[in-house]
Amino acid sequence: MNAVAKERFPVIRLKEPVSILMPVSNEVDVIESAIEEWVNTVFKYLPDGSEFFVEDGASTDGTKEILQRLSRKYPFIRVDYKDRKDGFANAAKRLYAGAKCPLVFFTDSDGQYVAKDFWILARYIDDYDMVRGAKVGRKDPIGRRLASFIFNKAVHFLFTVSYDDINCAFHIFKKEVIDDLLPQLKVMKTLVNTEMLLRAEISNYRIKQCYVMHRVRKFGKSRGLPAFRFIFDSIRAFRELFDIKASYRQQ
Numbered sequence: 525m526n527a528v529a530k531e532r533f534p535v536i537r538l539k540e541p542v543s544i545l546m547p548v549s550n551e552v553d554v555i556e557s558a559i560e561e562w563v564n565t566v567f568k569y570l571p572d573g574s575e576f577f578v579e580d581g582a583s584t585d586g587t588k589e590i591l592q593r594l595s596r597k598y599p600f601i602r603v604d605y606k607d608r609k610d611g612f613a614n615a616a617k618r619l620y621a622g623a624k625c626p627l628v629f630f631t632d633s634d635g636q637y638v639a640k641d642f643w644i645l646a647r648y649i650d651d652y653d654m655v656r657g658a659k660v661g662r663k664d665p666i667g668r669r670l671a672s673f674i675f676n677k678a679v680h681f682l683f684t685v686s687y688d689d690i691n692c693a694f695h696i697f698k699k700e701v702i703d704d705l706l707p708q709l710k711v712m713k714t715l716v717n718t719e720m721l722l723r724a725e726i727s728n729y730r731i732k733q734c735y736v737m738h739r740v741r742k743f744g745k746s747r748g749l750p751a752f753r754f755i756f757d758s759i760r761a762f763r764e765l766f767d768i769k770a771s772y773r774q775q
Contacts, residue, residue: 534643534644534647535569535643536643536646536647538570538571538627538646538649539571539650540571540625540626540627541570541571541572541573541574541575541625541626541627542570542571542574542575542625542627542628542629542646542696543574543575543577543623543624543625543627543628543629543699544562544566544567544574544575544576544577544629544631545577545578545616545619545620545623545628545629545630545631546559546562546576546577546578546579546619546630546631546632546633547578547579547581547612547615547616547619547632547633548578548579548580548581548583548587548591548633549580549581549582549583549587549609549615550581550583550584550585550587551583551585551587551633551634552583552585552586552587552590554633554634554635555587555590555591555633556590556594557635558633558634558635558639559576559578559594559601561635561639562576562631562639562642563576563598565639565640565642566639566640566642566643567600573625574600574625575600575601575602575623575624575625576598576600576601576602577602577604577619577622577623577624578591578601578602578603578604578633579603579604579606579615579618579619580603580604580605580606581606581609581610581615582606582607582608582609588605591603591605604618604622611713611714612714612716613712613713613714613715613716616630616693616716616717617706617709617716620702620706621706623699623702625699626698626699627649627696627697627698627699628696628697628698628699628702629642629645629646629695629696629697630693630694630695630696630697630717631693631694632693632694634741635739635741636663636738636739636740636741637657637693637694637736637737637738637739638736638737638739641657641694641736641737642696644657644734644735644736645657645694645695645696645732645734645736646696648732648734649696649698651730651732652730652731652732653697653698653701653724653729653730653731654695654696654697654698654701654721654724654729654730654731654732655695655696655731655732655733655734656687656692656694656695656721656731656732656733656734657689657692657694657695657733657734657735657736658687658688658689658692658733658734658735658736659689659692659694659735659736659737659738660735660736660737660738661737661738662689662738663738663739663740663741664738664741671758672689672690672691675690675691675758675761675762676688676689676690678762678765679718679722679765682765682766682769683722683725683726683765683769685722685725687721687725687731687733688733688735690718690721691715691717691718692717692736693717694736695717701724701729704727705720705723705724705727708723709723711764711767711768711771712761712764712768713760713764714757714760714761715761715764718761719764719768722768723768726772
């Protein structure tokens, strides 16, 4: 591919193919427009051999049928359909493990991230092992933003890092980093991208942070931390941070 872009966003020529990873579950109102946006502003400019790898987490609202149609339209879209949903973290780990390309990019399926911001991160991947996004002007409910603020401060204190938006699901890695870190992701049951970042930092990988846009979610509700489990998940996440810290002290 690697067509010469005539678009207004800063497309660059990547040297290696990219696996775009996207976990999906019950996103019937947004999934088609989200994937079409990624195809038209990112994928068509990627090197030959790139792939779009999606896991459908037992969708029951028509999302599965849309993905089936899109995978027929675009042969580079590979969809793994699951019979049951077992959580975002497990879906993310399976996608990371199944990625085939030398570069691996991960994003959400709810349409809140802007696909063209991929190129903001991609321009740095030759010089870094991981380039991560951090949301600017986060468009989530105030309770979620407050919880994220407190969590970020806890991470800053425990690990002496200064990253923003610690659990942001918008980042690109070199595949060998994924292969190294994935077996270590055993502590955080929900915030898998937080654990990935912390283990990359502690392992002294070269990490670059870039700011990316965040849009209002037009349809549905965020599935990051269900409201009825908010207190339980928050307490568990803080305990898991201490467990990660302790695991490195023991080495």
